[in-house]
Amino acid sequence: MDIxxxxxxxxxxxxxxxxxxxxxxxxxxxxxxxxxDVRVLTxxxxxxxxxxxxxxxxxxTGYMSLAPAAxxxxxxxxxxxxxKELPFFLxxxxxxxxxxxxxxxxxxVTLRLRGIYFAIFxxxxxxxxxEIIQFLETRLWGQHGQHITPxxxxxxxxxxxxxxxxxxxxxxxxxxxxYGLALLSIGGNEEAxxxxxxxxxxxxxxxxxxxxxxxxxxxxxxxxxxxYVNANIAFSLFxxxxxxxxxxxxxxxxxYGPVVGAVIFGYLEKTLRAQLYSYFMLGxxxxxxxxxxxxxxxxxxxxxxxxxxxxxxxxxxxxxxxxEQHANT
Amino acid sequence: MPILEGQxxxxxxxxxxxxxxxxxxxxxxxxxxxxxxxxxxxTTLFNLISAAFPISSGEIRFKGQKLxxxxxxxxxxxxxxxxxxxxxxxxxxxxxxxxxxxxxFGSPNRVxxxxxxxxxxxxxxxxxxxxxxxxxxxxxxxxxxxxxEVARALATKPELLLLDELMAGLNxxxxxxxxxxxxxxRDRGITIFMIEHxxxxxxxxCERIMAxxxxxxxxxxxxxxxxxxxxxxxxxxxxxxxxxS
Numbered sequence: 001m002d003i004x005x006x007x008x009x010x011x012x013x014x015x016x017x018x019x020x021x022x023x024x025x026x027x028x029x030x031x032x033x034x035x036x037d038v039r040v041l042t043x044x045x046x047x048x049x050x051x052x053x054x055x056x057x058x059x060x061t062g063y064m065s066l067a068p069a070a071x072x073x074x075x076x077x078x079x080x081x082x083x084k085e086l087p088f089f090l091x092x093x094x095x096x097x098x099x100x101x102x103x104x105x106x107x108x109v110t111l112r113l114r115g116i117y118f119a120i121f122x123x124x125x126x127x128x129x130x131e132i133i134q135f136l137e138t139r140l141w142g143q144h145g146q147h148i149t150p151x152x153x154x155x156x157x158x159x160x161x162x163x164x165x166x167x168x169x170x171x172x173x174x175x176x177x178x179y180g181l182a183l184l185s186i187g188g189n190e191e192a193x194x195x196x197x198x199x200x201x202x203x204x205x206x207x208x209x210x211x212x213x214x215x216x217x218x219x220x221x222x223x224x225x226x227x228y229v230n231a232n233i234a235f236s237l238f239x240x241x242x243x244x245x246x247x248x249x250x251x252x253x254x255x256y257g258p259v260v261g262a263v264i265f266g267y268l269e270k271t272l273r274a275q276l277y278s279y280f281m282l283g284x285x286x287x288x289x290x291x292x293x294x295x296x297x298x299x300x301x302x303x304x305x306x307x308x309x310x311x312x313x314x315x316x317x318x319x320x321x322x323x324e325q326h327a328n329t
Numbered sequence: 330m331p332i333l334e335g336q337x338x339x340x341x342x343x344x345x346x347x348x349x350x351x352x353x354x355x356x357x358x359x360x361x362x363x364x365x366x367x368x369x370x371x372t373t374l375f376n377l378i379s380a381a382f383p384i385s386s387g388e389i390r391f392k393g394q395k396l397x398x399x400x401x402x403x404x405x406x407x408x409x410x411x412x413x414x415x416x417x418x419x420x421x422x423x424x425x426x427x428x429x430x431x432x433x434f435g436s437p438n439r440v441x442x443x444x445x446x447x448x449x450x451x452x453x454x455x456x457x458x459x460x461x462x463x464x465x466x467x468x469x470x471x472x473x474x475x476x477x478e479v480a481r482a483l484a485t486k487p488e489l490l491l492l493d494e495l496m497a498g499l500n501x502x503x504x505x506x507x508x509x510x511x512x513x514x515r516d517r518g519i520t521i522f523m524i525e526h527x528x529x530x531x532x533x534x535c536e537r538i539m540a541x542x543x544x545x546x547x548x549x550x551x552x553x554x555x556x557x558x559x560x561x562x563x564x565x566x567x568x569x570x571x572x573x574s
Contacts (some may be wrong), residue, residue, distance in 0.1 A: 188419030197434035
């Protein structure tokens with residue numbers, strides 16, 4: 001009868017069951033919906049990967065990276081260039097590795113920068129990628145943009161679902177490990193972390209590269225859905241800002257925060273944007289300002305508060321019952 | 330036998346010598362005090378030892394091994410831990426997590442989860458914060474945050490502990506408690522090098538004191554020698570303190 005106690009004692013079991021239900025829902029989704037809905041869900045899953053992997057590094061260390069678009073775009077272009085040579089499923093890890101290597105390089109140079117300087121550099125990185133790809137296409141390859149052979153919606157959905165599972169699991173284990181502790185302490189006070197025996201540069205660069213790897217892999221899987229890409233589409237800053245907004249909206253203190261944020265915003269973006277574009281952006285801005293003002297810990301930050309309230313309510317109800325019993329005897 | 334030695338230690342910030350040609354040594358098992366007016370270069374000297382800044386010239390050796398050019402995390406793993414003048418706790422974490430960081434990363438070998446947890450809870454018990462291990466560290470008083478820093482440093486299993494103004498901002502009762510804590514740490518066999526302005530504490534527990542002024546060492550000796558040293562009185566202690574002691 002006691003719901004709060006049941007939830008707190010069987011927390012793990014309930015969580016696993018809930019996740020399993022979501023998996024089944026996504027897996028059976030194409031059976032009872034239209035193709036356009038399947039594409040919407042795939043896009044939502046792309047955002048989940050981007051938001052979760054962004055929060056993996058930036059949410060814990062506080063280093064505000066604006067580079068997701070650079071690594072995501074790198075994945076898209078890896079797919080575009082390799083689609084004729086290699087099978088799709090082989091390109092996914094390759095796209096991840098390309099982004100990983102590139103992030104490693106970038107990280108070694110830039111993770112000495114702190115605060116706003118790091119943010120600006122990563123912002124510049126996206127612009128740089130756009131320009132360099134444009135240069136390569138016009139000067140060397142003699143073509144503008146790339147055509148990507150479409151792959152059927154179901155395959156893309158299931159592959160993206162697989163990547164979501166891998167990304168979430170990886171984040172879960174990193175958070176629980178000593179790496180998670182090291183990342184948090186860097187976010188808390190980097191100088192102190194260094195003096196406690198943490199090789200902060202190595203930790204930052206490595207996790208930055210790991211998080212970029214997932215973004216790159218997401219780019220590969222997202223590419224066939226785009227059919228045609230050029231540098232401006234692939235490296236759109238939209239892909240940098242959306243994951244950040246989603247992670248902030250959902251809350252970065254918990255693993256599920258960015259997931260929730262990505263699902264809500266991804267769905268709204270995909271469904272509302274087509275019909276009422278300007279109103280969507282307006283509402284979007286208002287919601288974000290409201291969240292930052294009133295829910296500094298995002299949606300995930302609401303849960304403990306609600307739990308407290310619910311627990312308090314339950315306790316009061318129980319007391320009321322006991323009071324009645326006393327009155328009866 | 331000195332556990333820590335410095336020869337001609339010098340640090341320039343631009344043209345200014347924050348620490349210039351300082352020779353010093355700390356013996357195994359000692360409590361050594363470092364005093365001097367604000368801006369004398371005390372914290373800079375600590376920052377050079379713990380490698381927060383690279384040294385401009387001179388040499389620092391720990392157990393005979395040269396420290397020049399090493400990174401802070403290497404210094405920590407060699408067995409030198411420190412606390413900070415303005416507390417630098419991991420404010421986004423719980424008390425226990427703060428100490429766990431030291432336990433996990435502070436020793437040269439890979440530490441298992443169980444060992445780190447045990448080490449951290451022992452360190453918390455040692456500084457008297459066991460009851461607060463699940464509290465967010467930002468909710469603690471300044472005194473307790475300083476204790477967290479000490480516990481975090483102890484969890485790295487140091488042989489030498491650098492305490493940077495542990496007692497600043499504490500009331501007299503808290504100062505006595507802190508003095509007791511420092512003596513207890515030394516009794517565990519950890520050598521202590523401490524910066525302090527609270528003279529009662531310095532005189533009460535240090536075996537030897539070193540005084541800095543304008544980056545130069547102006548005096549060194551036992552508490553009695555320092556308290557009566559003409560230069561130290563002129564630049565730092567003042568006549569009244571001398572008369573009082």
